[in-house]
Structures are given as C-alpha cells and as structure tokens.
Amino acid sequence: MFDNATILVTGGTGSFGHTFVPMLLKKYSPFKVIIFSRDEMKQWEMAKKFEGDSRVRFFIGDVRDRDRVYRALDGVDYVVHAAATKIVPTAEYNPFECIKTNVIGAMNLIDACIDKGVKKVVALSTDKASSPINLYGATKLTSDKLFVAGNSYAGSNKTRFSVVRYGNVMGSRGSVIPFFMSIRGQGEFPITDPRMTRFMISLDEGVELVWHAFNDMEGGEIYVKKIPSMKVTDIASTIAPEAKQKVVGIRPGEKLHEQMIGTEDAFYTYEYPEHFKILPAIHNWDKCANRIKDGKKVSEGFLYASDNNAEWMTEEELGAWIDRNKDSIGSI
Structure with a gap:
C-alpha cells in the first residue's frame, strides 16, 4: 500500500513518529514521508536521524492553522494523525488550547483531506476517550466522532x-516506566493507588495496529488492539524490588483502571x-x-478494561x- 506513496504524519516528532517512520522505511518503499509538526527544534533533532534520506521531509505547521494544513497535504496519499495536546493536567488548566488542537485541529484536517483527495486517514486515539472523565479524554472522544463522521462528509x-x-x-516519554527508572535510586516510589x-x-505494536487499520478499513472503524494489563505496584516491583511504595492518591482526572x-x-x-x-x-x-468481515459480535454489557483483562504481563516479561x-526508554 505504501510503496511509492506519500505519507504525512501530523505531530510526527512525537514518540509515535520516531517509531513509525523507521519502521515504514524498513518495510515499505514510500516516495515521501512528511513530518508535520510545530516544534522546529524537535524537527531539527529528528532530521539528524534521517540525514541523507531524501524521502523524509519536514514541514513546520500546526493543525490549528487550516491554510497550512491544506498546503501540507498537496500530493499526499495517506495521513496518520498523531498531533494532540495529551498531558491530562495541561489540558485541565488550558482547556481552550486543548480544544483548539484536539477538536478544531481534527476538523481542519478532515476538511483538508477530503478537499485534497487523500485516500485514507488513520487517527490515533486513547483509552481516555472511552467514558472520559477529563478534558483530554473528552476532546479525543469528540475527535473520534469527527473522524467517524468524516466518512459521511466525504x-x-x-x-x-x-x-x-x-x-x-511502554517506555514513552512521560509514562510510568521511565519515571520509575529515573527515581529508583531514591528508595521510594509514589503509588497513586495499590489497586x-x-x-x-x-x-x-502501536505502529502495526495503524498498518492493520490502513489495510482493513472501509471507513469509520475504531480499532482496539488486545494487549496485556499490569498492576502499577508490579511495575514498580519489577524496576526496583527493594524500593518502598508510598501511596499518594489518585490525581485529578486520573482513572483507577484504563478502559478502551x-x-x-x-x-x-x-x-x-x-x-x-x-x-x-x-x-x-x-x-x-x-x-x-469475520468478526464475532461481543456480548451485551461487554467491557474491555485493564482490570478485567484476560491477559496479564508478568514481572519477568516486563523485566525482559x-x-x-x-537504551531507548524515555528518549522518545
């Protein structure tokens, strides 16, 4: 699908883009991969990794800027939408800014992709969009609905x-594994709730799910990969079994269990x-x-959450x- 195609990744200097682009170049032979993002320093740093590869291009812009999105999509075949305001407290304290990026930005991209004749678009979402309790989750649920309805608008x-x-x-910037690894020498881990x-x-695995969506989609589907769960206390024990675990309480907007x-x-x-x-x-x-296709409908009342999961990751598996x-944990 991606051979000789032009692919654009919004928010492409983030954790997803740093993994998606090398995997894409290794598996396929795209004509061009465009990294669309607003941070010039992150683009400059990322460009070093692809120096000499003329297929990888960088385009400064913001999904909030409708005209710039239109310009960036000239000749683009496929889009992966990874741009978002993602940090829960940041969204709570800056709600207008979160909505501009996650909702207005999605609207801009949908309109531009339709008008520019892009073939397929896959948008990245989050567990927080399922029964959201914080603004970030609410904006991503809205974004999901916009992309689903975009198939009608087309x-x-x-x-x-x-x-x-x-x-x-696992291992992305700001996530629990690199955080615990950064403080394991202190002898104490803050645990929001032992449950x-x-x-x-x-x-x-996230990249492979995106590829599957591109290959399988008719339009409007939300794909949820089956993945294992783990207790936060077990993550802490894996990283520093000797460290004391201090319960500090759940932060505003945080769920006890993830739900997809x-x-x-x-x-x-x-x-x-x-x-x-x-x-x-x-x-x-x-x-x-x-x-x-060959799917089997789930039972009424089905719930896919991290606490009722059938698959669990062991401490040995996480340690391995x-x-x-x-070498890459916390770097992207």
Whole structure:
C-alpha cells in the first residue's frame, strides 16, 4: 500500500513518529514521508536521524492553522494523525488550547483531506476517550466522532477515515516506566493507588495496529488492539524490588483502571483474534458486512478494561522487555 506513496504524519516528532517512520522505511518503499509538526527544534533533532534520506521531509505547521494544513497535504496519499495536546493536567488548566488542537485541529484536517483527495486517514486515539472523565479524554472522544463522521462528509469523494485506540505506551516519554527508572535510586516510589492497573503496549505494536487499520478499513472503524494489563505496584516491583511504595492518591482526572471499550459500545463491537473493532453507530454501518468481515459480535454489557483483562504481563516479561529496550526508554 505504501510503496511509492506519500505519507504525512501530523505531530510526527512525537514518540509515535520516531517509531513509525523507521519502521515504514524498513518495510515499505514510500516516495515521501512528511513530518508535520510545530516544534522546529524537535524537527531539527529528528532530521539528524534521517540525514541523507531524501524521502523524509519536514514541514513546520500546526493543525490549528487550516491554510497550512491544506498546503501540507498537496500530493499526499495517506495521513496518520498523531498531533494532540495529551498531558491530562495541561489540558485541565488550558482547556481552550486543548480544544483548539484536539477538536478544531481534527476538523481542519478532515476538511483538508477530503478537499485534497487523500485516500485514507488513520487517527490515533486513547483509552481516555472511552467514558472520559477529563478534558483530554473528552476532546479525543469528540475527535473520534469527527473522524467517524468524516466518512459521511466525504460524500462521493473516496477519502476514508478510521481510528486506532490504545493505552499506556511502554517506555514513552512521560509514562510510568521511565519515571520509575529515573527515581529508583531514591528508595521510594509514589503509588497513586495499590489497586491501579494499566494496559501495556509497545510503540512497535502501536505502529502495526495503524498498518492493520490502513489495510482493513472501509471507513469509520475504531480499532482496539488486545494487549496485556499490569498492576502499577508490579511495575514498580519489577524496576526496583527493594524500593518502598508510598501511596499518594489518585490525581485529578486520573482513572483507577484504563478502559478502551465501554459497555455502551458493546452493541457495535466485534472481536477478532488480535483486536476488537468498534463499528460506527450511524448509517447502520455496524451491520455492514464489509466492515464486520469475520468478526464475532461481543456480548451485551461487554467491557474491555485493564482490570478485567484476560491477559496479564508478568514481572519477568516486563523485566525482559526493559532489558531489550533500556537504551531507548524515555528518549522518545
């Protein structure tokens, strides 16, 4: 699909882009990969890694800027939308800014992709968009709905939109693993709640889910990968078994357990060997055979959350993963 194609990644200097671009260049032979983001220093640093590869281009811009988005999409075949205001407290204290990026930015991109004739768009979402309790989650749920509805807006245009949703990315900047590793010499770990659980997914798995969405999508699907869970206390014990764990309480806007599919979505959710797929509730698309394919509808009241998961990561498995990836943890 991506051979000889032009792919644009919004927010491409983030953790996802740093993994997606090398994997894309290794597996496919794209004509061009465009990194669209607003931070010139991050672009300058990232460009060093691809020096001499003329396929990788950098484009300064912001998804809030409708005209700039239109310009960036000239000749683009496929788009991965990774740009977002993601830090929960930042969103709570700067709600207007969060909405401008996560909602208005999504609207700008959808309009521009349709008008420019982009073939397919996959937007990255988050577990926090499922039954959201904070502004970040609420804006991402809104964004998800916009991308699903974008398939209607496209009309006779062939542009198609889908969404992928996953939770805690292991080892990414700002996540719990690099945080614990940075303070393990202090002898004490702050634990928000000893019952807390989190989904565990690697960036490589996140990229592969995006590729699957591009290959499988008819338009409007939300893809949720099956991934293991782990208790936060076990993550801490893996990184520093001798450290004391001090309970500090849940922060504002934080959930005890991550949720990727709520019971309200069970009516439209189908199960596959390695993932779930939430089909659109509009236009009877949830009954579309081309979207369902070989999926099996989940039971009424189905809930996919990190505490009721059938698959769990052991401390030994996490320890082995950390050993394999210790040089890159927290760097992207």
